[in-house]
Amino acid sequence: MKKEEVPQDKSSLSSIKMKELCYATDEKGNYTTALSTGWEPKTIALENSIQEVNERIEEANQNVKNGKASPIVYFMEVHKMDWLTLSSYVNMWKWRVKRHAKPSVFNTLTNKILSKYAEAFEISVEELKNFKGN
Known part of the structure; x- marks a missing residue:
């Protein structure tokens, strides 16, 4: 994904002012890093796994x-x-x-x-x- 397309969805990371390091491509197609506050599908998966552990x-x-x-x-x-x-x-x-x-x-x-x-x-x-x- 392109650097400007890195997800910035609300996640459990955003409540503690943390960001996740992701790889993306810059305007020249070279790999670079970008910070993300979260990605909704990943947040849902994490919450489901935590719920399963608690159960x-x-x-x-x-x-x-x-x-x-x-x-x-x-x-x-x-x-x-x-x-x-x-x-x-x-x-x-x-x-x-x-x-x-x-x-x-x-x-x-x-x-x-x-x-x-x-x-x-x-x-x-x-x-x-x-x-x-x-």
């Missing part, structure tokens, strides 16, 4: 409250992790981390194992152990 966090919270999932699931969603990412952080096999998502298994975990999760979630072991849902 997953709320679902995980309810599952912890109802005893269907351990706090690991909630904090994993809050930190926008998946099973593979979390397993990398705690240095355990993915199947083992998934197993720890069961409340019955979670309640038997040692403080040593819980401390790996607490460190990954940047909380204390006590916060992890005592989380029952918001």
Whole structure:
């Protein structure tokens, strides 16, 4: 797109006085950079993805409250992790981390194992152990 055609739609960036760097072509057809305050389709996509993340966090919270999932699931969603990412952080096999998502298994975990999760979630072991849902 041409430099003068770079979108300047209202977005979440405009509320914090930030602009996004984009590539465009100048009048000679050479690539250059231009600043954009936002682009409506991108803003809509971002808002939809944030809404989906918030819904997953709320679902995980309810599952912890109802005893269907351990706090690991909630904090994993809050930190926008998946099973593979979390397993990398705690240095355990993915199947083992998934197993720890069961409340019955979670309640038997040692403080040593819980401390790996607490460190990954940047909380204390006590916060992890005592989380029952918001």
